[in-house]
Amino acid sequence: MKKTLVIVTKPLSLAPKHLACALFGQADHVALIQDGVYNNPGGRRAMGGVNIETDGWPDNWSALKDDVSARGVEVGCKLIDYSDLVEAIEAHEKIVTI
16 A cells, blocks of 8 residues: 555645755655646645646646646646545545645
8 A cells, every 4th residue: 555645736836945845755656636637746836835846747646637727727737537536535644734
């Protein structure tokens, strides 16, 4: 079983920077849902100043397809549906929602 799934539900500019960095450092998977799909991890200014030390989309990130479509945004990570999200939740020991 994998350890930590981080579910991002809002723009990370609203989350404490040190908390977000610590969570991403230990996450096996990050799922963007709701307004979390507005986040873009590429570059230093991405995610309201939260630097996750990447130049693009990490392989362990995904976004809920329905939320991406509803908000009319484009993401560079894997798109998942609700059943994929449920499977990810069941496959992880810890779930953290920010």
